[in-house]
Amino acid sequence: xxxxxxxxxxxRATLDRARAVRLAAPSASDIRELVASAATAKRKRKARIxxxxxxxxxxxxxxxxxxxxxxRPEQLSFVVGNGAQTGEENHWIRTRQGESIPxxxxxxxxxxxxPQTRARVAELTSSGASVALETGRLExxxxxxxxxxxxxxxxxxxxxxxxxxxxxxxxxDREVLEVYVAHxxxxxxxxxxxxxxxxxxxQLLTVSLPERRxxxxxxTETTPPAPAxxxxxxxxEASTRAPGSSQPARASFEQLLQSSSAxxxxxxxxxxxxxxxxARAKQALxxxxxxxxxxxAAGIAAYTLGVTAFDQRGAYAEAxxxxxxYLREEPAGSLAREALxxxxxxxxxxxxxxxxxxxxxxxxxxxPAGPHHKIARRxxx
Amino acid sequence: MPDAAPAGxxxxxxxxxxxxxxFVAGLRAGQADAQAELVRxxxxxxxxxxxxVLGDDAxxxxxxxxxxxxxxxxxxxxxxxxxxxxxxxxxxxVFSARGLIRRRSLxxxxxxxxxxxxxxxxxHAVDHEGLEAVRRTYAVLDKxxxxxxxxxxxxxxxxxxxxxxxxxxxxxxxxxxxxxxxARKRFESLAGLDPLLRELIMRGEP
Numbered sequence: 001x002x003x004x005x006x007x008x009x010x011x012r013a014t015l016d017r018a019r020a021v022r023l024a025a026p027s028a029s030d031i032r033e034l035v036a037s038a039a040t041a042k043r044k045r046k047a048r049i050x051x052x053x054x055x056x057x058x059x060x061x062x063x064x065x066x067x068x069x070x071x072r073p074e075q076l077s078f079v080v081g082n083g084a085q086t087g088e089e090n091h092w093i094r095t096r097q098g099e100s101i102p103x104x105x106x107x108x109x110x111x112x113x114x115p116q117t118r119a120r121v122a123e124l125t126s127s128g129a130s131v132a133l134e135t136g137r138l139e140x141x142x143x144x145x146x147x148x149x150x151x152x153x154x155x156x157x158x159x160x161x162x163x164x165x166x167x168x169x170x171x172x173d174r175e176v177l178e179v180y181v182a183h184x185x186x187x188x189x190x191x192x193x194x195x196x197x198x199x200x201x202x203q204l205l206t207v208s209l210p211e212r213r214x215x216x217x218x219x220t221e222t223t224p225p226a227p228a229x230x231x232x233x234x235x236x237e238a239s240t241r242a243p244g245s246s247q248p249a250r251a252s253f254e255q256l257l258q259s260s261s262a263x264x265x266x267x268x269x270x271x272x273x274x275x276x277x278x279a280r281a282k283q284a285l286x287x288x289x290x291x292x293x294x295x296x297a298a299g300i301a302a303y304t305l306g307v308t309a310f311d312q313r314g315a316y317a318e319a320x321x322x323x324x325x326y327l328r329e330e331p332a333g334s335l336a337r338e339a340l341x342x343x344x345x346x347x348x349x350x351x352x353x354x355x356x357x358x359x360x361x362x363x364x365x366x367x368p369a370g371p372h373h374k375i376a377r378r379x380x381x
Numbered sequence: 382m383p384d385a386a387p388a389g390x391x392x393x394x395x396x397x398x399x400x401x402x403x404f405v406a407g408l409r410a411g412q413a414d415a416q417a418e419l420v421r422x423x424x425x426x427x428x429x430x431x432x433x434v435l436g437d438d439a440x441x442x443x444x445x446x447x448x449x450x451x452x453x454x455x456x457x458x459x460x461x462x463x464x465x466x467x468x469x470x471x472x473x474x475v476f477s478a479r480g481l482i483r484r485r486s487l488x489x490x491x492x493x494x495x496x497x498x499x500x501x502x503x504x505h506a507v508d509h510e511g512l513e514a515v516r517r518t519y520a521v522l523d524k525x526x527x528x529x530x531x532x533x534x535x536x537x538x539x540x541x542x543x544x545x546x547x548x549x550x551x552x553x554x555x556x557x558x559x560x561x562x563x564a565r566k567r568f569e570s571l572a573g574l575d576p577l578l579r580e581l582i583m584r585g586e587p
Contacts, residue, residue, distance in 0.1 A: 004565065007572075007581045008537035011518050014511035015432050015538070034420055034449050334400045369464070371422060 036153065076124050078105040087121060094118045095136070105129065108143040109150065114169075122153065137169035142184075157190030157207070166199075175209035210277050212256075212268065253280060257287040262297035269304060278312050299330035303339055310346055320346035341372030348379060401463035408456045416453045423467055424449070427474045433538040434478045434531055436519035437512075444481060448474045472549040475531060482527045510577075517578050521571045529564035536561055 078087040081101055087093075095101050095117045103111040103121070109128075113119055117136025121129050128150040131138070142150050142161050152159040154170030157177050164184025170177055179188055181203050187196040192207050192214050199205050199216070207214045260268060269284035285308075288301040306322030309315040323343035327336060340363050348356035360376035367373065398404040398418070407415030428445045435441060452470050459469055522530045532550060535541040541549070547557040572578040 004537055004568070004582060006584055007514070007518065007578065008540070010511060010581060011515050012433065012538050012540070014515050015437065016429070017511075018432075018437060034416070034446060034453070334398060371426075371467075 075126050076106045076129060078103050078121060078124070078129070089124055090120055090122060092118060092120045092134075107148075110141050112139045114138065125149065133168060133170050135170060135172035137167065139165075139167045141165045155190075156209070157188060157193075159186050159188050160196075161186045177205070177207045177209075179205045210272070210280075211253075212272075253283070257284060258291075262288050262292040262295055265291075266297055266300060266304070269301070278308060281308055294329070296330065296333070299326050299333055300335065302326040302329065303335050306339070306342060306346070310342065314349075316346040316350040319343075320350060320352075337367050337370050340366070341370060341375070344372065344379065345375055348375070353379075405459070405461075405463050405466065408453075409459060411453070411456065416456075419452060419456075419466075419470070420449050423470045426467060427470055430471050430535070430539060430541075431474050431478055434475065434534045435481070436515060436522070440481065444477055445474075448477050451477065468545065468548050472551065475535075475549045476551075479527050479531055482530065486527065513577060514581055517575055518572075521568060521575070521578065524571055525564055525567055529560055529567065532557055532560045533564035533568055 079085060080087045080093060080103055087103060093101060093103070093113060095113050095115050098115050100115060101113045103113070105111075107128075111131065114137035117138060118134040119136065119138060120132050120134075122132045123130040127147045128142075130151045130153060133152055133154040138152065140150070140152070140161070142148065142164055150161045152161075152168045154168055154177055155172060155175060157170070159166070159168055159179055161184070164186060165182040166184070166186055167180045167182070168178070177188075177190070179186065179199060181199045181201060183201055185198060185200050187198050188205060188207075189196045190207070191209055192212050197205065197214075197216075202218060204217045205214065206217075256268060257265070265284050265288045269281045269288070272278070272281035272284060282305065285301040285305050288295075289298045292298050302322050303326040306319045306326065309322060310319035320343050323339045323346060326333065326339045327343070330336065333339075340359065344356050344359035344363055347359055357379050360379035363370065363372060363376040364380065370376075398407065398415070404415055404418055408419055424445065427448050428441070431444055431448070432438075432441055435444075438444075448470065451473050455473070459466070461469060522534060525533065528550070532546055535546045535549070536543070543557060543561075544554055546561075547554045550557060552560070569582070572582060
């Protein structure tokens with residue numbers, strides 16, 4: 001009998017080294033993309049179920065001698081550019097500087113990708129299409145017809161439309177969305193907006209995700225929004241109320257820190273973290289701890305400060321301190337297991353081996369099968 | 382997949398759940414926060430399992446994502462608690478890997494000259510003997526029936542305990558025990574024909 005475990009160990013070590021280099025854990029935008037693909041997969045499965053049910057019903061009708069004519073409309077198709085190059089789902093289309101590319105769909109709808117735009121037709125159905133705009137601007141002329149379903153997905157935002165002319169631009173770097181409706185109406189959903197925000201003729205919606213600001217203006221089309229307007233330069237309140245909200249959307253960040261509830265501040269911090277505004281996230285979290293001491297939210301803020309220090313700055317000693325604070329304040333909190341696991345990881349990365357081992361022993365005693373049990377076991381051994 | 386996370390490093394949404402039960406309920410209800418938390422908690426584990434089952438495979442990253450897309454889509458039917466969640470996601474991963482292995486094997490059967498799975502390419506740490514051992518080990522594993530290959534990779538490379546292997550493979554413990562015995566025997570006889578693998582196996586003998 002030979003011993004295979006040494007071979008297994010050697011293979012594992014080599015693979016793990018390779019994975020650590022190549023397969024980084026997902027970023028926030030990766031997670032958003034995964035969540036979006038899950039939703040698309042679900043829709044497709046539902047469509048398949050509907051098709052199967054349709055086939056079964058058809059067979060039953062035929063058995064009863066009823067002549068059923070299938071008039072299921074065909075899936076739309078599209079061509080790219082002025083030539084006749086047939087477009088394909090999920091193929092990225094990129095325009096260069098000074099170049100615009102039209103997409104013409106079989107129902108008469110047309111889209112025009114502006115220069116320096118990257119987009120793809122994510123899904124084609126019989127009633128419309130879903131277009132993912134990674135960055136840049138597109139102009140759409142959707143042919144109005146019954147049941148038409150078109151959408152443009154720009155970052156975390158979705159613009160739904162039934163028949164209209166509109167323009168969407170998404171600046172991925174600055175995370176700024178702009179939707180202008182020339183005719184008809186659209187509904188926009190996504191962060192900062194409350195529910196589905198309807199836009200009518202000649203309305204322009206501008207949302208800045210990092211600034212957590214939304215504004216709608218009426219009138220003629222204007223140029224794309226200037227870089228993240230400052231609170232001082234904010235237009236009149238009437239034109240800048242957050243859609244669907246009674247609060248002014250352009251209240252300064254400092255005002256928000258003073259006026260928001262603990263829960264709102266945590267959400268604000270979360271949004272700031274997700275959009276890469278680490279400093280603002282930190283401000284919001286410190287504000288929770290100052291304004292709502294000894295609350296559950298204060299504990300969560302401590303934990304989140306630890307996560308931010310660990311993940312974004314690699315400040316392991318600081319992170320360990322925040323996780324310890326959380327555990328001291330919320331020893332039986334819902335994040336206690338995660339906090340202890342993260343703490344031992346942070347302490348280990350900070351080079352405090354003896355302390356990490358003692359935390360690992362405590363972790364294994366409390367959570368022998370917890371998510372950090374492997375790291376803990378490695379430290380103990 | 383990983384793009385440039387703002388400010389560098391990993392960025393996650395912090396899911397604010399009162400407890401794990403609320404997290405699982407959110408997952409079943411298709412809440413984006415819960416789905417993001419699922420990825421945050423188990424991405425690395427699933428990636429590790431798939432890597433250890435498939436070896437250095439160029440499709441690893443896509444497959445890992447696919448596992449989470451399937452998990453999110455199928456969460457509604459998840460009946461366990463947070464304690465079973467890891468095994469459930471890993472199980473989806475194992476079944477996805479099995480599907481990939483079978484598709485490739487079927488393809489090779491019809492197109493005997495079909496190229497081997499694309500290698501993921503060299504890594505920064507060039508450990509030639511280690512990389513060669515990995516390549517040859519998976520070349521041998523590739524000759525095993527898919528179920529035996531998966532069970533053996535999980536036991537040997539992932540060091541997954543036997544009851545867990547049974548759980549993620551969806552079979553009883555006695556079945557997995559028999560499957561592993563057969564797999565070991567087959568692997569040993571095939572690896573014995575390869576001088577490098579033979580030497581590595583002999584090194585581990587007491």
